[in-house]
Amino acid sequence: MIILQTSKKLSKPISLSQEEKIKWMTRLLSKAKLVGHRGEVPIAAIILDKRGRCIGYGGNRREEFKDPLGHAELVALRQASWINNDWRFNDCTLIVNLEPCPMCAGALIQARMGKVIYGSEDAKRGALGGTINLAEHKSSHHNMLIEGGIMEKESRKIIVDWFKDKRDLSRESLLSKLR
Numbered sequence: 001m002i003i004l005q006t007s008k009k010l011s012k013p014i015s016l017s018q019e020e021k022i023k024w025m026t027r028l029l030s031k032a033k034l035v036g037h038r039g040e041v042p043i044a045a046i047i048l049d050k051r052g053r054c055i056g057y058g059g060n061r062r063e064e065f066k067d068p069l070g071h072a073e074l075v076a077l078r079q080a081s082w083i084n085n086d087w088r089f090n091d092c093t094l095i096v097n098l099e100p101c102p103m104c105a106g107a108l109i110q111a112r113m114g115k116v117i118y119g120s121e122d123a124k125r126g127a128l129g130g131t132i133n134l135a136e137h138k139s140s141h142h143n144m145l146i147e148g149g150i151m152e153k154e155s156r157k158i159i160v161d162w163f164k165d166k167r168d169l170s171r172e173s174l175l176s177k178l179r
């Protein structure tokens, strides 16, 4: 007897209210600040499943692990794949405080992420609209929902302040050497 397999209906990522998006972004920004205190660029990401449960978290770990792949989004993806026991994320949502770079945007497309929500646009490296939109590129075979600009001002400030502090510190240490 031949059993015909009915194709599994793909469920959709959770629809978050504006209030919920702000609640998650507020939490992420406080996590991102802690990441910044560890000497990493202050970026943090979470992944929510279709019911809105957090199944992955990642802070930037590039310096700590000496790993070019240590971006927050990829750290979160690895954890969520392990918890989900799957590499497909069609019904999940990734939230991050800065627009993903080309490496992370590529990975999110490969992971079939259902939706990406980000805080600040990145006009220098952003790959979901800031410099290029990989999700709409002809190489993309996956239709990913994207929403940027959640707590844009606050998200931008954390990054800008971190780089400013870093510049001030390196100037101070240079001056102390000259003294």
Ligand SMILES: [Zn+2]
Pocket: 071, 072, 073, 100, 101, 102, 103, 104, 105
């Ligand atoms: Zn990245």
